[in-house]
Amino acid sequence: MKTDYSYIVEDLLNWYSENKRILPWREKPDPYYIWVSEIMLQQTRVEAVKGYFSRFISAFPTIKALSEAPEEQLLKLWEGLGYYNRVRNMQKAAQTIVADYNGSLPADYTALLKLSGIGSYTAGAIASIAFKMPVPAVDGNVLRVTKRLSGSYDDITQPKVKKELETDLLAVMPGNRSGDFNQALMDLGATICIPNGKPLCDACPLAKFCIAFQQNITSDLPVRPSKKSRRLENRTILVLEYQDKFAIMKRPSKGLLAGLWEFPNLDGHLSIEKTEGLLKEYRIFSYSMELLGSAKHIFSHVEWHMLGYRIKLFSLEHEIWDGMIWASKKDLQYTFTLPTAFSAYTKQIIAEKEQHTKC
DNA sequence: AAGGCGGGGGT
DNA sequence: ACCCCAGCCTT
Structure with a gap:
């Protein structure tokens, strides 16, 4: 017409x-x-x-x-x-x-x-x-x-x-x-x-x-058919810290947030006990752990419900995951790109006062 | 033709 | 909660 x-x-x-x-x-x-x-x-x-x-x-x-x-x-x-x-x-x-x-x-x-x-x-x-x-x-x-x-x-x-x-x-x-x-x-x-x-x-x-x-x-007007509803995903975010650096990994080159960096994270909401068990599997024995609480992030077609743990390692003798690197606070701010989905956790790190291990 | 792909601001 | 935004690419 x-x-x-x-x-x-x-x-x-x-x-x-x-x-x-x-x-x-x-x-x-x-x-x-x-x-x-x-x-x-x-x-x-x-x-x-x-x-x-x-x-x-x-x-x-x-x-x-x-x-x-x-x-x-x-x-x-x-x-x-x-x-x-x-x-x-x-x-x-x-x-x-x-x-x-x-x-x-x-x-x-x-x-x-x-x-x-x-x-x-x-x-x-x-x-x-x-x-x-x-x-x-x-x-x-x-x-x-x-x-x-x-x-x-x-x-x-x-x-x-x-x-x-x-x-x-x-x-x-x-x-x-x-x-x-x-x-x-x-x-x-x-x-x-x-x-x-x-x-x-x-x-x-x-x-x-x-x-x-x-x-x-x-x-x-205008007419636009309603959109498909979102699917929900529960995830557990691990903020691993060792000597003032934080563990991050690069996301796959295809799909959601392709090629961006993120904190190690797992499918589902893991309890404290499950998380401790996981760390044991990775032969991590010397650490402190703190519950960071939950955060939500809404994408157009997925919704993440996140549960965070802050894990401070006191010693590190071996690799934990392939491709994982340790980034300083400055690296997180100025070099690596982390999606907004993790901002509840990144903001907290950036806002902390600089830790001085000496003196 | 349909679905994937971010994040934010308005109602 | 649900809407949509100076859309495009892949399947």
Whole structure:
């Protein structure tokens, strides 16, 4: 079903000229900056990205610098932002750009789309904002705004629905201000036609065109089927300490939190007795143990209920687990990337006063 | 087409 | 609790 959006263009652009948000990546129209911001913004709110963007650009001022970065440093700069494959894909794309495009992003929608981590939304955003090409950039904001405008009950999780909208918007892209048009839809979605709570239709420049507003059905749109429920996992976290260093291990290279570091942890909630038994199996006899209490972390599709033990070793004669390393407090702060899931335990360590074994 | 993949803020 | 966020990749 085709929908005509030509009637919104002028009012939307006028509204954007007066009301656009001031954002760090809007200060200089460098395609590299636009790209970094768009990757960070995938499924992530503007407010969360602000603190990461400038630090990342300072650390890697050019695509070449990004292409050569050590993975550990990349992940550390991404720590807490989530969806860590985004930054690995971005580096892979940076290497392609250095090899195939002389270190500059191609001003070509199809070429952008082929780069790792760039889908139809991000290709459209870079092409229109950085290169002024007349292509749409359809994200969650744009889907919400347009489905309310047209009063459509389409399921916006269907790829077909997004493709149709891209076609409809392509037909009305303003040739001279395509980037502004795309960003206007997103700013409107983020500040007026908001996702949670009542939209601010009184302040909306498009209310006079909006079917959802006229029919008072904004709270029903857009339509998105409810998500699958999460599965619960109980885990036991071992904060092993020896001479002011802490045991950490690298997670597998695939799956949840791939390649990040973590405290040794086990499936299920282990009692004190079970944990003592486990330590005996590993031939650890000289230690003190303290119950750290529980912590919860919610991912989109899993929920961890964690129980922690702080175990201070008084002697260490042998390896405990393959691949385990001992990290100082500074290493935990500045070098290794630990997911936020463990923050209840890491924060406690970082906050402790420096221990002085001497004197 | 469906599911995996983080973390946080709003209601 | 449940919602969704400047989505993309793999299966």
